[in-house]
Amino acid sequence: MASTSRITRTAAVVAVGALSAFGLAACSSDAGDAPTSGDPVTIEYMHRLPDGEGMTAVNDIVKRWNDENPNIQVKATKFDGNAPDMILKLETDVKAGNAPCLAQTGYAEVPQLFVKGLLEDVAGEAKKYEENYSAGAFSGMRVGDAVVGLPQDVGPLVYFYNETAFGELGLDAPATLADLTADSATAAAAGKYVTAFTPDEAHNWLAAQSAAAGDTWFGTEGDAWSVNAEGEGSERVAAFWQGLLDNKQTLSTERWGEGFTAALNNGSLIGHIGAAWEAGFLLDSLDGTPAEGQWRVAQLPDFGAGALSGPDGGSGVSVLKGCENPAEAMEFNNWFNTQIDDLASQGLVVAATGAVETPEKMARQFGGQDVMSELATATANMNPDFPYAPGFSTLSKMNETAAAATTGGAKVADIFTTAQNTAVSSLKDLGLPVAE
Known part of the structure; x- marks a missing residue:
């Protein structure tokens, strides 16, 4: 893992860069206030997961959450374009004040999005869930000592x-x-x-x-x-x-x-x-x-x-700037990204720890090998300081x-x-x- 001193120094550099390049202050930790009324909190989540045939649909996963959590309701939206187009849309939406609370972002995209002031620092909330994920994957959601969400899949x-x-x-x-x-x-x-x-x-x-x-x-x-x-x-x-x-x-x-x-x-x-x-x-x-x-x-x-x-691709679910209920968003974020068998059905190599059943197709193609177990070992072995x-x-x-x-x-x-x-x-x- 990166040393605490290195993390702190990097955070300072990011903050200075954000101020000088964009006139934006670094996002405050765990921004947003908890809801004060008895009305349910609504969290919007934008993703690019394939939702293909034979996969557990994202909306079906989200429905389970909504049925079990009446006070935190989630609306998932699939973005059908490519990753760069989704990033452009998110940037536009954040500036317009109508961005979703949660969105899928590639690890390589996270630092620049943070520097641009598009992501919230939710380090305090993220710390509650850190042990649920491999160290290398969790580091992908760090920018210095800021943490902008939780990891979803790895490569x-x-x-x-x-x-x-x-x-x-x-x-x-x-x-x-x-x-x-x-x-x-x-x-x-x-x-x-x-x-x-x-x-x-x-x-x-x-x-x-x-x-x-x-x-x-x-x-x-x-x-x-x-x-x-x-x-x-x-x-x-x-x-x-x-x-x-x-x-x-x-x-x-x-x-x-x-x-x-x-x-x-x-x-x-x-x-x-x-x-x-x-x-x-x-x-x-x-x-x-x-x-x-x-x-x-x-x-x-x-x-x-x-x-x-080493990491080749993968993405997490970030909390976007302006999210009014980051604590509730992160609660769902952690729950969703620990539904490991459901996410594996989407073809993901999940970032969350825990045994994942190898899908039938994959087992057949690899001669009955427990592929997901082998990939989990690789995930645990990812360089956490990259x-x-x-x-x-x-x-x-x-x-x-x-x-x-x-x-x-x-x-x-x-x-x-x-x-x-x-x-x-x-x-x-x-x-x-x-x-x-």
């Missing part, structure tokens, strides 16, 4: 692999980067790949690998933000992928392009470093094929920092450099240089002090 990196294909090559699930490097050579000699280098995912994917290697990209020095995206962990990650690219021992393809799925289907791709949430759909194209049930999930190989993973900084979304420029690295136009290390330079520029553009 720790894990390793997916075709156990049958590995066995045919005499391989086991890799425990270390050295193992994965050796396995890559063995597989490539047989025309197969145990990893895919995916430039369109470089932003979050490689940042998460740096976290798994023990790095912390953002911190503070005095009253300024510090940025270190080129630490020892990043160097190990870069050297690993550069070696595979140079030796043509990794599949170089976009994660969300046709090439990835084609390689999965034809059996040439037999391993993949991916986010835990991919378990819900990664193997869909193999249903009904001989490869159905051959894949497994394992912990991420040791990137040099022990049993550690906070995001305001403007983190601009680091998507890493993807452009990663694409160049696949053709020899750049080195993998250059991707982390891009992250470093872009992060510093973005913080400055937001009017935040940066130590250099």
